[in-house]
Amino acid sequence: MENVCALSAERDRHTREVSRASGKNAPSAEPRWYGRRQDYDMKIVIASGKGGTGKTTVAVSLAYFLARSGRSVQYLDCDVEEPNGHLFLKPRIESQAPVTVMVPTINEKKCTFCGECSAKCQYNALVSLPGIPPLVFPGLCHGCGLCIHVCPENAIAEGKREIGRLEQGVGLEDISCVHGILNVGEAMAVPLIRKVKDCGMDNQARIIDAPPGTACPLAATIGDADLAIMVTEPTPFGLHDLSIAVSVVEKLGIPLGLVINRDKNHFPPLERYIEKHSLDVFTRIPEDRRIAEHYSKGDIIISALPEYASRIHDLVSNIERVSSTTIIGGAA
Amino acid sequence: MNSIKEVVVVSGKGGTGKTSVAGALVRLLTNRVAADCDVDAANLHMLLNPVVIEEKEFVGGKKAVIDASRCTGCGTCREVCRFQAISPDYHVNQYQCEGCGACYFLCPAGAVDFSSSLAGTCYVCRDKYSKPFVYAELLPGEENSGKLVTMVRNEARAMAEKNDIPLVIIDGPPGIGCPVISSMTGVHVAVAVTEPTISGIHDLERIIDLAQFFKCKTAVIVNKGDINPDYSKRIEEYCSTKGSNFLGTIPYESKITEAQIQATTILDIAPDSPASEIIRVIHNKLLTILEEL
Numbered sequence: 001m002e003n004v005c006a007l008s009a010e011r012d013r014h015t016r017e018v019s020r021a022s023g024k025n026a027p028s029a030e031p032r033w034y035g036r037r038q039d040y041d042m043k044i045v046i047a048s049g050k051g052g053t054g055k056t057t058v059a060v061s062l063a064y065f066l067a068r069s070g071r072s073v074q075y076l077d078c079d080v081e082e083p084n085g086h087l088f089l090k091p092r093i094e095s096q097a098p099v100t101v102m103v104p105t106i107n108e109k110k111c112t113f114c115g116e117c118s119a120k121c122q123y124n125a126l127v128s129l130p131g132i133p134p135l136v137f138p139g140l141c142h143g144c145g146l147c148i149h150v151c152p153e154n155a156i157a158e159g160k161r162e163i164g165r166l167e168q169g170v171g172l173e174d175i176s177c178v179h180g181i182l183n184v185g186e187a188m189a190v191p192l193i194r195k196v197k198d199c200g201m202d203n204q205a206r207i208i209d210a211p212p213g214t215a216c217p218l219a220a221t222i223g224d225a226d227l228a229i230m231v232t233e234p235t236p237f238g239l240h241d242l243s244i245a246v247s248v249v250e251k252l253g254i255p256l257g258l259v260i261n262r263d264k265n266h267f268p269p270l271e272r273y274i275e276k277h278s279l280d281v282f283t284r285i286p287e288d289r290r291i292a293e294h295y296s297k298g299d300i301i302i303s304a305l306p307e308y309a310s311r312i313h314d315l316v317s318n319i320e321r322v323s324s325t326t327i328i329g330g331a332a
Numbered sequence: 333m334n335s336i337k338e339v340v341v342v343s344g345k346g347g348t349g350k351t352s353v354a355g356a357l358v359r360l361l362t363n364r365v366a367a368d369c370d371v372d373a374a375n376l377h378m379l380l381n382p383v384v385i386e387e388k389e390f391v392g393g394k395k396a397v398i399d400a401s402r403c404t405g406c407g408t409c410r411e412v413c414r415f416q417a418i419s420p421d422y423h424v425n426q427y428q429c430e431g432c433g434a435c436y437f438l439c440p441a442g443a444v445d446f447s448s449s450l451a452g453t454c455y456v457c458r459d460k461y462s463k464p465f466v467y468a469e470l471l472p473g474e475e476n477s478g479k480l481v482t483m484v485r486n487e488a489r490a491m492a493e494k495n496d497i498p499l500v501i502i503d504g505p506p507g508i509g510c511p512v513i514s515s516m517t518g519v520h521v522a523v524a525v526t527e528p529t530i531s532g533i534h535d536l537e538r539i540i541d542l543a544q545f546f547k548c549k550t551a552v553i554v555n556k557g558d559i560n561p562d563y564s565k566r567i568e569e570y571c572s573t574k575g576s577n578f579l580g581t582i583p584y585e586s587k588i589t590e591a592q593i594q595a596t597t598i599l600d601i602a603p604d605s606p607a608s609e610i611i612r613v614i615h616n617k618l619l620t621i622l623e624e625l
Contacts, residue, residue, distance in 0.1 A: 048346075049373055050347065050373055050375075051345065051506040052346040052347005052506075053346075053347060053349045054343060055509060056531065059478060081343055081506075081508045082344055082346075082506070082507055082508065082531075082534070082535040082538065084345070084534060084535070086400065087530045087531055087534060102414070120433065120437055122393060122394065122431055122432055122433050142432060144412065144414055144415070144434050145414055146432050146433060146434040146437060149412060149437070150437060182508065183514070184507060184538055184541045184542050185542060185545045185546075186509070186510060187478065187509055187510040187513050188509075189507075189509040189510065190430075211504050211507065213477075213505065213506070213507070214372045214373055214470070214472050214473065215372035215470055215475065215477045215511075216427070216475040216477070217509070218473065219427040219473040220428075222426060223425075223428070235592050235593065236378050236592050236595070237375040237378065237592060240373075240375060240378065244372070244472050245472075247472045248473040251472070252427065255594065262380065267593070289559075289584075292529075292556070292559050292584075293559055293560065295529055295564060296530075296532075297529075297530060297558050297560065298530040302416070
């Protein structure tokens, strides 16, 4: 498997270019934690249903807060269609690797045009026409490999198709950052999401930024998390999409906490929903134009506006409570 | 009638105000069919208060289920599954299963069942402006959202043909992946609603590249423009370098959220606000682009 960490040749090729590119974005602030970082083994997914509710703001702030508290933190950005976490954590990219999925390649000498492969392919990625080898449509292929198994002539081999790339580096406060970037025009996000998740390391607080929506990319991201945090906003659209996303998390049986962002006007339908479903609100972040302005520039909110650190502290305390763990108890 | 034009409103980044802007444009366009292709988090219907005329079932791809009574535990399915969807005790995780059928076709004991099930619903409606509107709801966590998007677009085009309407306006999903591609292929104009933030710009570049890849004409609206006037200006410049039509900058307006809570558009609750004025200008510019097609 292609672990980014292992692709040293690939890394060498990119190092010069990348270090030049990242120089101007390098974190300027000195890390404030000088001691040995402590292990904390947990996978926390930050999701939202509706896009733009503040998922990345919360994920980045949580990662930053935990790192400041002396924990080893890894930030895994699974929003591979539009990854944004790195714009805030500003990692120096140390390695890049293409991510590929399998596509069939047909050996035209062996193929007898029997049509077995195209008959079994569930994605219409192979089309058989009389007298010629099947046509392959790579954009439709899910890389399942069934055609290789069912070809009676052994005429199908495993080829590769690039769907995007993985980038990895160390950002602010020593946070280890991994993100996937889906190629423009590519439909298959889920295999790339799985690759980002495969980079997760044990004994780290793994903060996983999920894609918006409530379909398969969300399910693929949340799958085996220890805890899901849903960020919502007190609006009809926010509530509608939250309720669908919550049902995905509940079906997967993962513990859930809410963050209510842009909390301004009391929005009774959201409060009623929370009460009816006995959901746990971990923290609320008020509507504040300054947050939007700092966000627009790529600032981390609790660093730019320290008065909001207590809101993330509440979030962390609630994570400790539901997971029966201690995160910041021993921290300075 | 072959001259039906399709316009899709997209954003790349979520939460830029795509649906609020689309809702306002839908209200202003007089002769159109509206369609919501954000099938896993549909919201436009909440502004259009539709009456459902017809409900159509969406059957998704097939999924594998292992029948324990026929399973011999040989392990073939776990070997051939490339999606790690089968547990050591031979249960298929329905969220991991991509429905490829490898386990079904290759199980020597024939212990795998493989069938389709209901994955969503498509609603053909008449909206509160008495005009056709089509939307859909994918069941939570389901796959094949792209196919459901195609179903919504087909129904919307059928409504346009039946009623002799020249325009379909589509509220698209966020991102650039499978459902966005399905919403965009063959569309005439892609209107991107963005915001002047570092993430908004990053994501805008990707969605414009995608639209141009599919040979759509592109247009850009900046929402919440005064959050960062520098970035708003930068987006305007970016549009001219990309040959994209810049339609206008909508200022941050808290009444847009208020309109959403009242299930209507900013044009209805604050018709004289600067945001409403600029939306009317944007609408006129869009009509000009459509006439020039």
